Amino acid sequence: MKLFLMPAIVLSTLIIAGCGETNNGPNSGPSTGSTSLTGAVKIDGSSTVLPISSAAAEEFMKEHPKVKVTVGRKGTGGGFKRFCIEETDINDASRPIKDKEKELSKEHNIEYIELPVGFDGISVLVNPKNKFVDHFTVEELRKIWQPGSTVTKWSDVRQGWPEKEIKLYGPGAASGTFDYFTKVINGEEGASRTDYTASEDDNTLVTGIAGDENSLGYFGFAYYVENKDKLKLVPVDGGAGPIAPSIETIKEGTYQPLSRPVFIYVNKAAAERAEVDQFVNFYLDNAAVLVGEVGYIPFSADIYKMVQARYQARKTGSIFSGAEAGATVEGILKSAE
Numbered sequence: 001m002k003l004f005l006m007p008a009i010v011l012s013t014l015i016i017a018g019c020g021e022t023n024n025g026p027n028s029g030p031s032t033g034s035t036s037l038t039g040a041v042k043i044d045g046s047s048t049v050l051p052i053s054s055a056a057a058e059e060f061m062k063e064h065p066k067v068k069v070t071v072g073r074k075g076t077g078g079g080f081k082r083f084c085i086e087e088t089d090i091n092d093a094s095r096p097i098k099d100k101e102k103e104l105s106k107e108h109n110i111e112y113i114e115l116p117v118g119f120d121g122i123s124v125l126v127n128p129k130n131k132f133v134d135h136f137t138v139e140e141l142r143k144i145w146q147p148g149s150t151v152t153k154w155s156d157v158r159q160g161w162p163e164k165e166i167k168l169y170g171p172g173a174a175s176g177t178f179d180y181f182t183k184v185i186n187g188e189e190g191a192s193r194t195d196y197t198a199s200e201d202d203n204t205l206v207t208g209i210a211g212d213e214n215s216l217g218y219f220g221f222a223y224y225v226e227n228k229d230k231l232k233l234v235p236v237d238g239g240a241g242p243i244a245p246s247i248e249t250i251k252e253g254t255y256q257p258l259s260r261p262v263f264i265y266v267n268k269a270a271a272e273r274a275e276v277d278q279f280v281n282f283y284l285d286n287a288a289v290l291v292g293e294v295g296y297i298p299f300s301a302d303i304y305k306m307v308q309a310r311y312q313a314r315k316t317g318s319i320f321s322g323a324e325a326g327a328t329v330e331g332i333l334k335s336a337e
Helices: 050-063 075-083 099-107 138-145 176-186 202-210 221-226 247-252 274-285 287-293 301-312 329-335
Strands: 008-010 039-045 067-071 090-093 112-121 123-126 167-171 197-199 215-219 232-234 259-267
Touching (some): 039 050, 050 067, 050 090, 050 274, 050 287, 067 274, 075 099, 112 287, 112 301, 176 215, 202 215, 259 274, 274 301, 301 329
Parallel strands (some): 039 067, 039 090, 167 197, 167 215
Antiparallel strands (some): 112 259, 123 215
């Protein structure tokens, strides 16, 4: 069971054992500070991670009404462009930081703390009126989405499917979901056909697919969960038969190759401000509940303890970018202790 994290990361039973175990939910845990806390926390980045960070911001501001937490959705890449020049305090990311982003942060003397917060399974969707698509193989997805693809009709994908034009929807090039999907499906990050409706806003993709009978697209699992009545989820055959993403299949590591961890990156200098520090602590204390509530898959309690320890020690740099193939999330975190 492997999660391709450029290179691969295995979603092992060690990672998911006790998934979601926590005694501190957004409304049940002790307050992380007094209502006298003031200031602002600026977050941008991945639209995939946005629901988690938005939920954290909403709950945190209930406890700290004098702190303004803003969450943008410029995509992982667009968010890193801001984060690496100190325009934001935190970047939501659906992939690890790239080398060029590391260089940009170095140029601007930005040290960052990399914190994985949960798992996602990129979901492939069609319109609910589509009755003939029962699953896709990875090869069929590659045939559709590869650069220079000549697929324009459903009949180009599989014999017996109708000769109707496919309307494609997907993340823009600044999206970490785009980077991940193109890596594991097309074999090269960023390698994709360009003649499709692209958006960094997953809600725009939901609307497009829901309104077009011949649509096909992909985005994070939580947006499917939020819009089940408008979309049809399509199983993907990664070599072991068609498997649809679900809490169980992503947790078990059987939904491959489109499962992946998601992250927040925290500016180390910003973390010295009380409002940022208390927000990040609140986020991590409640991550298991928040991640599950918005439709993603939490880590085990032990994994979150290691993530929290990494933050408390202010360990900077990326341990997931370029991680050794076959390493587990737990193993990567332990190796960095």
